[in-house]
Amino acid sequence: MSAEYLATVRPDRRQSLVAVPRALDTGQRSGTPGAIDAVVNHLQHVLPAVESLMASAGHLAEWGVDLAGRLMAGQRLLAAGNGGSAAEAQHLTAELVGRFDGDREPFSAISLHAESSSVTAIANDYGYENMFARQVQGHGRAGDILLLLSTSGSSPNLLRAVEAARKIGVTSWALTGPGPNPLADLCDDHVAVDARSANAQEGHLIALHAICRAFDAEVARCRRTEGGS
Template sequence: MTTQARDARPLHTPCDHEHLGELRDALDRFDACVPVVDGWGVRLAHLLQDGGRLLAAGNGGSAAQAQHLTAELVGRYREDRGPFSAICLSAETSSLTAICNDYPASELFARQVEAHGRPGDVLVLMSTSGRSENLVAAARRGRAVGMEVWALTGPLPNPLAAESTEHCAVDAPYTATVQELHLVALHLTCAALDRTLDVGVSRTRLSAADLAASRRRGA
């Protein structure tokens, strides 16, 4: 399956087993993102344990996933551990409405990043298209204040990935598929963080080939 052109739209919405087929196809192409997001979890463990902070933002469904990420860090992913500082900028309703009322729409997240971001902190931005103007502006502002900017996007090339310090780009033509794999990326990041902190998760790191072989042996 080829990636859609920038402004192209799939001809139809995949349903039932076709939806699952799109997800399986995209999952096969997701392997390159796994070491990226695993590495994010490792680095976050050290940053947050040392008093650093994570900021996250997205629009629409990606806003919900950004809030999911911060909830996993302030609360817990699976096993109990201490809470970490994580703020979802999409959930700050009073700030959002005040900024939209007084400033250009592109400042929606960028102004919050400037307020809360500190050098060395991490900004996670999620966009299925990678073209949301308010997130691209936030990425630029985050880099300007000295933050690490990690983007979860759809297919490359896109402006958000280009403005970020690192990215995980899901190669899939459908928004739903991209969002589904963004959730996988968030869970892999959280699992790697807990593994680094030695919080009740497997310390085995298998390559895709090793994992496939392990599954065959268990079949």
């Protein structure tokens, strides 16, 4: 836990953060000390992910504003990932088609892994590495955004998707784990979360919510401006 982070915490809470491992009532828990230490170690490694995102706060805000402008103009977001990153991609599209905090109009956002029949047909006929690229070719239009999530930044099916996006004028963004990595290098823009793989993935969810806050703020600002004109 960094001294810089502790400096931002209220003095009356610093001691409890530093002493987390011994603050647990281990005598009344079924977990062994080894399991407790593993949990505490994991939680403490969340902090580097958050610190990394704080350094990219302006970057995430820019993404939210850019995304809002494009979707309000009729473009769409395509999102993809593998495994847990697929779940996070779908989390983002749900926030945009549904809502995040307050009520607003829905926007076009598609999770490319969620079309199970398309995914299995494409993977069967063209190979797993092309399952996203072919959907980008089918759904993508110039000016759309393709957001790809990967802790490793090396998944072949995501790299192929970026190549397909570039050919048709779709802008590609990546949320990855520590850089440099192939996906970050290939995309038009990226935010790399400098943390262990699982913690980087947790950081990605925080980043997506931060983007949604900037997105909603920009939509609200534009709608107020339109209403006053």
